[in-house]
Amino acid sequence: MIGSLRQHVKKDALAALESEYGAQLWVTALDLTNPQAVNGAVNQAFQIFGTVDVLLNNAAYGLYGTVEGISTKQTGEVFSVNVFGSLNTARTFLPHFREQGGGQIIQIASMAGQYSAPVTGMYSASKWAVEAAFEALATEVEPFNIQTTIVEPGGIRTNFVGGNGVFGEDPIAYQDTKVEKNGSTDER
Template identity: 45%
Template sequence: MTVRTWFITGVNSGLGRLMTEQILERGERVAGTARKMDALIELKEKYGKQLWLQSLDLIDTFAIRRVVDAAFAHFGRIDVIVNNAGYGLVGAAEELLDEQISHQLNTNVVGPIQVVRAALPHLRAQGGGRIMQLSSMGGQWAMPGLSLYHASKWAVEGFFESTIQDIAPFNIQVTIVEPGSARTEFAAASAALSPALDAYAHTPAGAVRRLIEPGFRSQPGDPAKMAQAMIASVDQNPAPKRLALGTDAYNNIKAALTERLAALEAQKQLAFSTDFDA
């Protein structure tokens, strides 16, 4: 088995933590980042030099560049970049605070873009590598009350749709991961709530808030299995462009794509009619 080195953001909890534990158990190495280090002390004690840790907040572009450079300098080579860190912002568009909008987009969109930008010179110099970007089934499908979260995931998918083509000549491949709902800490700890407006209490957005606010544990996805599938995907060549994980991810994405394709086909005659006459 090839011993690889991974750079993973958000290794303190959720899929990032599970991936890190599984990778280390395989004997591979991880350069991990998180905003809070307290939860990682035991893991560091267990795996020692296999695990290199740095504190990082994705809203700090200067820190991103410093940490990515330091990780490559420490291990000499990093085979896989995993943009995992992020969170969800719950609330209808009118309920969101200006600072919440900025923080959501800076964390979920600008941060991952800057991680990739910092890593690309190193990946090119070493002759290639893999990038894994955590999106969501919400990167192709949307539900009420999560407009900014969906905006962030659709944006980052658009970024990689183009960037994949930019970096293919350098033997750098990308997989966009689209998990469905999984029993991680997302609802309880990784979701931020906007202030609630009474006007939305009895709307679909209000119903979503009531579902997420107390935390919910009935998600179908097994996060350990999802982490395992993400790790296994790195052995595929060429890399899968997208990785849908979970029955709800498959069903919701398929329904959204089918609906959009049907709407597009219905407009075919109109679309062709707006070209210049032959």
């Protein structure tokens, strides 16, 4: 499933910005689960612009279902994108930020990094991991004039869950339970 999500790129979404800003805007697509691709894209951005002031890190892979119903493979995929993709991107920016004397990392996390509810356990776990890592990182890089901000948005009306979310295979045992009635993946 992760391969098909990587293929889902809205190429026209930035066309208006490209038209308006021309050479001031550089657009590239990359696979956040591939550290070499992240490294190449970040290094290319610094080669093109010389300096980059802000990293807006917004990796999001929505995975929903009971903890029992989500496979080990699916758990690995959500952590690969949400946690390791975010960390790999930040790690690649840090040497450049130190060299240029500073920078700003804005890490988009989620309110789900503060709580968990039925059918959001593994997604929440990945966002908790992001929050823990970036809280530590903020203190670690502060001496280098690198600022870190974690943004924790709540529910936003988008097609994130219904259109892009991945769902585990919940066992039949959860039918007619509180899980099904109050947060089941059937209510997407």
